[in-house]
Amino acid sequence: MQPSFKTLIILTLISVALLAPFAFSASYFPLLRDQAFDFHEFLRGDLYKQVTGYISLAFVLVEMVLTLRKRGRRLRPVKVSVPGTVKFWRRLHVFFGVVLLGVILIHTGGAVGQNFNGIFLWVFFGVTLSALVGVVAETGVLESAQQRFSLVPIGSDGAFSKALTGIPKSKLIQGMRGLWLSTHILFVSAFFILLGFHIFLVYNFQ
Known part of the structure; x- marks a missing residue:
């Protein structure tokens, strides 16, 4: 249902690289201001913030659409069929999430911000x-379990292979999914509330 474990590890490393500037922004922003003042002011300018802000919002909306699509084969109650498999849309959702992290880096310049912006x-x-x-954790456990199954001898009639494919997810996988998905949904809910406040503040105090 998601990219392979190796692909997810690569995406994780990319995410770490995208997050690194935020950890060092307090050091390089003053240096950027002293060495390249015009570029520093450009990054903090209204035009740059508006353009990159709209691009960020567009990616957020795309992520919302991908989330709705991967929840089922049809959009209800409209009953409009959408092409592509659930597996494809889930992969796209993961990839676009990492891309959105890069877009936010461009929008903020790597600055964490203070007060509301920092919390957001x-x-x-x-x-x-x-x-x-x-x-990543769920996929790693699933792939390791599949590798262990593949080491078990399979009869010529393929009956044992069919039996393995029908084995339900372990309680470990269900517990992991319940934990990280609940946490993710909680953060997503808070994010959209703060996003509404952010848009309100931008248009009322610009």
């Missing part, structure tokens, strides 16, 4: 990391 950004980090860590 940390909640977004929670949205991204709760999903990525959860999917």
Whole structure:
């Protein structure tokens, strides 16, 4: 239902690289201001913030659509068929989540911000990391279990192979999914509340 474990590890490393500037922004932003003042002001300018903000919002909306699509084969109550398998849309949801992290890096310039903006950004980090860590852990356990099954001899009639494919997910997988998915949904709910406040503040105090 999601990318392979190796692919997810690569996405995790990319995410860590995208998060690194936020950890060092307090050091490099003053240096950027002293060495390249015009570029520093451009990154903090209204035009740059508006353009990258709209792009970020577009990616958030795409993620919302992908979430709705991967919940079922049809959008209800409209009853409109959407092409593509659930597996495809779930993979796309994971990839776009990492891309959104890069877009937010461009929008903020790597600055964590203070007060409301800082809280808003940390909640977004929670949205991204709760999903990525959860999917990586779940996929790792699933793939390791499948490898153990593949080592078991299979009869010529293939009956044992069919039996294995019908084995339900272990309680470990169900527990992991319940934990990370609940945490992810909690962060997503908080994120959309803060997003509404963020848009309100931007248009009323710009």
